[in-house]
Amino acid sequence: GDSVTQTEGLVTVTEGLPVKLNCTYQTTYLTIAFFWYVQYLNEAPQVLLKSSTDNKRTEHQGFHATLHKSSSSFHLQKSSAQLSDSALYYCALSDPGGYKVVFGSGTRLLVSP
Amino acid sequence: ETAVFQTPNYHVTQVGNEVSFNCKQTLGHDTMYWYKQDSKKLLKIMFSYNNKQLIVNETVPRRFSPQSSDKAHLNLRIKSVEPEDSAVYLCASGQGAGNTLYFGEGSRLIVV
Numbered sequence: 037g038d039s040v041t042q043t044e045g046l047v048t049v050t051e052g053l054p055v056k057l058n059c060t061y062q063t064t065y066l067t068i069a070f071f072w073y074v075q076y077l078n079e080a081p082q083v084l085l086k087s088s089t090d091n092k093r094t095e096h097q098g099f100h101a102t103l104h105k106s107s108s109s110f111h112l113q114k115s116s117a118q119l120s121d122s123a124l125y126y127c128a129l130s131d132p133g134g135y136k137v138v139f140g141s142g143t144r145l146l147v148s149p
Numbered sequence: 150e151t152a153v154f155q156t157p158n159y160h161v162t163q164v165g166n167e168v169s170f171n172c173k174q175t176l177g178h179d180t181m182y183w184y185k186q187d188s189k190k191l192l193k194i195m196f197s198y199n200n201k202q203l204i205v206n207e208t209v210p211r212r213f214s215p216q217s218s219d220k221a222h223l224n225l226r227i228k229s230v231e232p233e234d235s236a237v238y239l240c241a242s243g244q245g246a247g248n249t250l251y252f253g254e255g256s257r258l259i260v261v
Contacts, residue, residue: 069247080252
């Protein structure tokens with residue numbers, strides 16, 4: 037079946053420095069959508085980024101990600117981390133019908149002063 | 150602004166009891182989902198419905214049963230709760246292929 041792998045459970049970074057959260061996937065579908073969701077403390081997950089186009093950079097709120105089908109990756113990056121970025125980040129993929137969205141195990145990002 | 154509403158937000162119950170969670174979305178979406186978020190924050194799909202029809206039914210114990218009266222409502226009943234059912238149950242809705250999920254605030258279940 038489909039799967040999403042996030043290798044880091046916790047990423048710590050100093051404010052102002054760049055950050056990268058890794059995401060790789062396995063799927064048998066040719067056409068599929070990829071997401072990054074963010075969950076702040078005591079809140080529901082919400083979408084941060086979405087992409088279904090190979091090799092196209094997607095940006096939102098200072099974060100960016102590029103889908104690379106050749107390496108089955110959709111890493112999330114930010115050039116300058118902010119204290120308010122501290123949260124739990126999930127990488128996810130959706131089947132072609134949108135009926136099943138599979139999430140990775142999540143990466144907690146902690147930005148320190 | 151919240152558009153996926155879940156009740157109750159919090160429920161404590163004893164092993165063997167029955168519990169129900171309700172979910173309503175006002176986004177006009179065709180698809181609704183139930184996810185389980187455990188203590189390790191793993192987010193696992195349980196069910197998805199499209200226009201009241203069950204589409205996805207993951208490997209979930211039989212004591213869990215979803216119910217949908219129309220495309221805006223999706224409830225979840227747990228017939229006889231077990232300690233491992235303690236988790237946050239998240240309802241979500243979405244529309245179409247490659248859709249973004251919109252989550253409710255969650256229903257936290259504690260089984261004692």
